[in-house]
Amino acid sequence: MIGALNYKTVAKTHDFRMPENVKIGRNSFFSIHEDIRNLNPTKIIFVSDKGLKNAGVVEEVINELSIHNIPIEEFTNIVGEPDFEIVQEAIDFIQKHHGDLVIGLGGGSALDVAKASAALVNKEPIIVEKILAGEAVPEAKGVTCILVPTTSGTGSEVTMNAIFGDHKNDVKRGIVSPYYLPDIAIIDPVLTVSCPPMVSAASGVDAFTHAIESYVSKKATPLTKMYAEAAMKRFSKNISKVVFNGSDLDAREEMSWVSFLAGVSLANAGVGAVHALAYPLGGKYNIAHGVANALLLPYVFNVTGKTCIDEMVQIADFLHLGDFRDEPHQAQNAVVDYLYGLLEALNLPKSLKELHVVEDDLRNLAIEASKVSRLLDNTPFKLNMESIHEIYQNAYDGTLN
Numbered sequence: 001m002i003g004a005l006n007y008k009t010v011a012k013t014h015d016f017r018m019p020e021n022v023k024i025g026r027n028s029f030f031s032i033h034e035d036i037r038n039l040n041p042t043k044i045i046f047v048s049d050k051g052l053k054n055a056g057v058v059e060e061v062i063n064e065l066s067i068h069n070i071p072i073e074e075f076t077n078i079v080g081e082p083d084f085e086i087v088q089e090a091i092d093f094i095q096k097h098h099g100d101l102v103i104g105l106g107g108g109s110a111l112d113v114a115k116a117s118a119a120l121v122n123k124e125p126i127i128v129e130k131i132l133a134g135e136a137v138p139e140a141k142g143v144t145c146i147l148v149p150t151t152s153g154t155g156s157e158v159t160m161n162a163i164f165g166d167h168k169n170d171v172k173r174g175i176v177s178p179y180y181l182p183d184i185a186i187i188d189p190v191l192t193v194s195c196p197p198m199v200s201a202a203s204g205v206d207a208f209t210h211a212i213e214s215y216v217s218k219k220a221t222p223l224t225k226m227y228a229e230a231a232m233k234r235f236s237k238n239i240s241k242v243v244f245n246g247s248d249l250d251a252r253e254e255m256s257w258v259s260f261l262a263g264v265s266l267a268n269a270g271v272g273a274v275h276a277l278a279y280p281l282g283g284k285y286n287i288a289h290g291v292a293n294a295l296l297l298p299y300v301f302n303v304t305g306k307t308c309i310d311e312m313v314q315i316a317d318f319l320h321l322g323d324f325r326d327e328p329h330q331a332q333n334a335v336v337d338y339l340y341g342l343l344e345a346l347n348l349p350k351s352l353k354e355l356h357v358v359e360d361d362l363r364n365l366a367i368e369a370s371k372v373s374r375l376l377d378n379t380p381f382k383l384n385m386e387s388i389h390e391i392y393q394n395a396y397d398g399t400l401n
């Protein structure tokens with residue numbers, strides 16, 4: 001025995017994944033024609049949401065795809081952020097129409113439905129039920145899937161996660177598997193130009209939340225940190241531009257990179273307490289995912305930031321807030337003040353009170369959030385039910401104690 005394999009050391013494997021083919025840049029959408037020719041499907045299922053349908057975007061894109069003379073069926077029933085019921089509806093729709101290529105176009109809501117339904121189609125109903133209940137994971141691929149985001153963004157097109165509302169428990173819940181990665185992601189900033197300011201603000205800060213939370217995550221690696229750093233450096237220079245001048249294509253392109261880079265980091269290092277506290281707000285109050293994350297960011301980092309001072313110094317640098325190497329404990333304040341200021345600057349709500357959350361519900365929200373151990377375990381600060389309740393209370397009052 002040479003001893004090259006040492007079974008006595010603790011196993012520590014970092015598994016890094018993203019879609020096999022990511023295409024990014026202005027007008028990259030048109031490269032889908034080559035993909036369709038290569039894949040040669042018999043039936044395309046086009047998954048998008050009501051908002052994009054009503055805005056005429058769906059029709060324009062389907063017209064563009066019609067040059068292939070391949071039948072296309074539209075699934076655009078998604079209204080607001082999706083629940084587990086709509087995923088089942090999409091699965092049934094793909095099966096009924098014998099689709100063999102799913103193209104998802106939209107923000108995270110449409111993309112999550114597209115990736116989950118493409119992965120879970122043609123499987124035993126009992127298995128699908130268990131997977132959606134979080135009691136099992138897929139063990140085989142579904143049909144081919146191409147995801148095209150129209151927001152910057154959730155990064156859903158490069159993550160292994162899909163997040164849905166669970167009405168039984170009044171929460172949002174993620175399902176995770178490499179099979180939810182699409183075969184191809186096409187990230188074209190031109191498609192984000194029509195994004196209204198509020199969606200640009202909320203989804204843009206959502207991308208930043210992925211970057212900052214994955215950067216400080218206990219599962220972060222030098223590789224994921226590289227992606228998160230690149231995302232954060234681009235974010236602060238471009239977020240206001242896309243919110244207040246949506247047709248600034250240079251800024252839109254930079255935000256596409258932010259969304260992609262942060263998405264890859266999130267997919268491989270995980271996110272943390274901000275997301276864990278946002279899920280019950282989405283589940284009980286239907287608060288948009290990006291809005292909930294943006295609002296919670298300063299209140300959560302005001303508590304958790306003290307256990308990752310080195311990272312706070314680095315993040316202050318990435319955000320161009322100054323050099324805090326000689327006074328590292330000031331870095332957390334600088335980052336938290338920046339995050340709070342962002343809410344004001346982007347016209348996002350600054351307190352849960354403004355969002356009509358009922359103060360008496362805060363304890364129950366804290367009980368639900370404290371169950372999201374998949375994410376809380378990534379956070380470099382052990383939060384318990386009481387500390388989570390305190391964070392919600394500060395977020396409710398709009399005060400950074």
Ligand SMILES: NC(=O)c1ccc[n+]([C@@H]2O[C@H](COP(=O)([O-])OP(=O)(O)OC[C@H]3O[C@@H](n4cnc5c(N)ncnc54)[C@H](O)[C@@H]3O)[C@@H](O)[C@H]2O)c1
Nearest residue numbers: 051052081107108109150151154156159161163194195289
């Ligand atoms: N899978 C993941 O890794 C992941 C990560 C983060 C968030 N999410 C999920 O993503 C969802 C939120 O996604 P989102 O923030 O992208 O918003 P969204 O998909 O809910 O879209 C918000 C609104 O903007 C409209 N819209 C989107 N793009 C547009 C465009 N270019 N022009 C005009 N209107 C446009 C939509 O029609 C919709 O009405 C949540 O359900 C969240 O849980 C998933």
